[in-house]
Amino acid sequence: MKKRAFVYALLPTALCVSAALGQQVNSIKPDEFHSLRKMIKPQPGESRFWEIPWLLSLDEALQRAAAQGKPIFVWSGAGGPPHAVC
Amino acid sequence: MCVSVDSRRERARRDQIGEMVRKTNCVTGTASGRTSVITASGKKLGDVLWINERLRMNSLKKILAAWDALPEEERKPGLKVDYGPPDPKRSLHRPPKGALILAGQFRRLMRDRDGSLRYTEQSDYNPGEGQRGWARLREPAQDMMWIPQDEWQAMIPSSPQKGQRFSAPPSFIARLARYQLDPERGLGEGCTYVNVRPKVANVDITLEEVTKNEMRLRLDGKFELAVRSPGRNSRVIRYQPALLGFLTYDRRKQQVTGFQMLAFGPAENAPRGVISGQYYLGIAYDLVTNPTEAQLVWPPRRAG
Numbered sequence: 001m002k003k004r005a006f007v008y009a010l011l012p013t014a015l016c017v018s019a020a021l022g023q024q025v026n027s028i029k030p031d032e033f034h035s036l037r038k039m040i041k042p043q044p045g046e047s048r049f050w051e052i053p054w055l056l057s058l059d060e061a062l063q064r065a066a067a068q069g070k071p072i073f074v075w076s077g078a079g080g081p082p083h084a085v086c
Numbered sequence: 087m088c089v090s091v092d093s094r095r096e097r098a099r100r101d102q103i104g105e106m107v108r109k110t111n112c113v114t115g116t117a118s119g120r121t122s123v124i125t126a127s128g129k130k131l132g133d134v135l136w137i138n139e140r141l142r143m144n145s146l147k148k149i150l151a152a153w154d155a156l157p158e159e160e161r162k163p164g165l166k167v168d169y170g171p172p173d174p175k176r177s178l179h180r181p182p183k184g185a186l187i188l189a190g191q192f193r194r195l196m197r198d199r200d201g202s203l204r205y206t207e208q209s210d211y212n213p214g215e216g217q218r219g220w221a222r223l224r225e226p227a228q229d230m231m232w233i234p235q236d237e238w239q240a241m242i243p244s245s246p247q248k249g250q251r252f253s254a255p256p257s258f259i260a261r262l263a264r265y266q267l268d269p270e271r272g273l274g275e276g277c278t279y280v281n282v283r284p285k286v287a288n289v290d291i292t293l294e295e296v297t298k299n300e301m302r303l304r305l306d307g308k309f310e311l312a313v314r315s316p317g318r319n320s321r322v323i324r325y326q327p328a329l330l331g332f333l334t335y336d337r338r339k340q341q342v343t344g345f346q347m348l349a350f351g352p353a354e355n356a357p358r359g360v361i362s363g364q365y366y367l368g369i370a371y372d373l374v375t376n377p378t379e380a381q382l383v384w385p386p387r388r389a390g
């Protein structure tokens with residue numbers, strides 16, 4: 001039910017950017033600019049890990065955790081900080 | 087306290103934090119990633135498992151119990167920790183002085199038979215990673231873009247006249263083609279087009295409006311990017327977007343105050359084989375004027 005409501009909520013956006021764009025896209029018309037961008041950007045409930053105030057420095061995390069008396073959640077990836085890669 | 091780190095940097099550093107990392111194994115040694123919980127004094131409390139919900143909750147409960155079992159002086163605020171000086175050869179990448187920082191969103195889309203665009207569904211994805219991760223793959227992926235000062239300044243005409251048109255700097259076009267229009271974003275660390283030889287790659291800039299205080303520039307571009315993926319099931323990874331962007335420049339402050347770009351077009355054979363055949367890829371970039379720490383993350387393989 002939730003999924004269906006989500007799809008219906010998206011329909012107006014999907015439809016308004018639809019007909020004008022053919023298979024090949026030689027240019028983007030200014031009136032398509034905002035509707036396409038809106039469709040691309042995170043919708044409610046998406047990309048939630050970006051809501052977390054990630055630090056990038058383990059050095060800083062160790063100092064802050066010590067000062068605040070908190071444990072440290074470390075997310076690591078081999079190609080860069082994973083909140084921006086995967 | 088959450089920290090997102092490049093394990094290659096943390097494992098390679100020659101300092102006390104590097105020693106702690108190698109001793110506790112709290113960052114991954116492989117490309118698959120890892121989530122661990124440690125203390126400020128450098129003890130590992132455990133790994134957070136992601137195989138399924140039951141294992142995840144169990145691992146978190148164990149970590150919490152390990153935290154509660156620590157002596158109070160290790161848990162209370164104000165603990166003094168001293169890891170000595172950091173390895174000067176392994177400092178974090180930071181944006182070059184004067185660089186513009188843009189945040190990018192990458193979304194794979196599909197067309198219905200009537201031509202309308204829609205979000206991807208489970209049935210659009212191939213078996214394996216595509217089926218396992220379809221819900222995540224449906225969401226937009228993120229990336230950052232750094233535009234060095236000399237590069238964005240080359241887009242600002244010194245003797246502006248409304249309607250004048252010129253090509254964007256070659257370094258900017260190459261940056262887009264090789265890195266920032268990469269359909270691999272959100273799938274992993276790879277750079278699909280790092281060695282691409284584009285069939286088409288152009289961006290023209292038009293000065294749409296100019297006043298005493300402001301210039302408004304429009305970017306129109308077109309790219310045709312294709313490489314053949316390596317391996318036994320080699321396929322052509324293709325992306326043919328059009329690009330439209332708007333840049334606002336404050337002439338008094340000599341600053342870019344607004345920059346939005348959109349790339350959109352057909353793509354073929356998603357990297358890592360998650361989609362076969364045609365789909366559509368939309369990429370939206372926005373200027374970030376007050377970046378959070380997380381938004382200062384360096385664009386992979388192109389920090390310079």
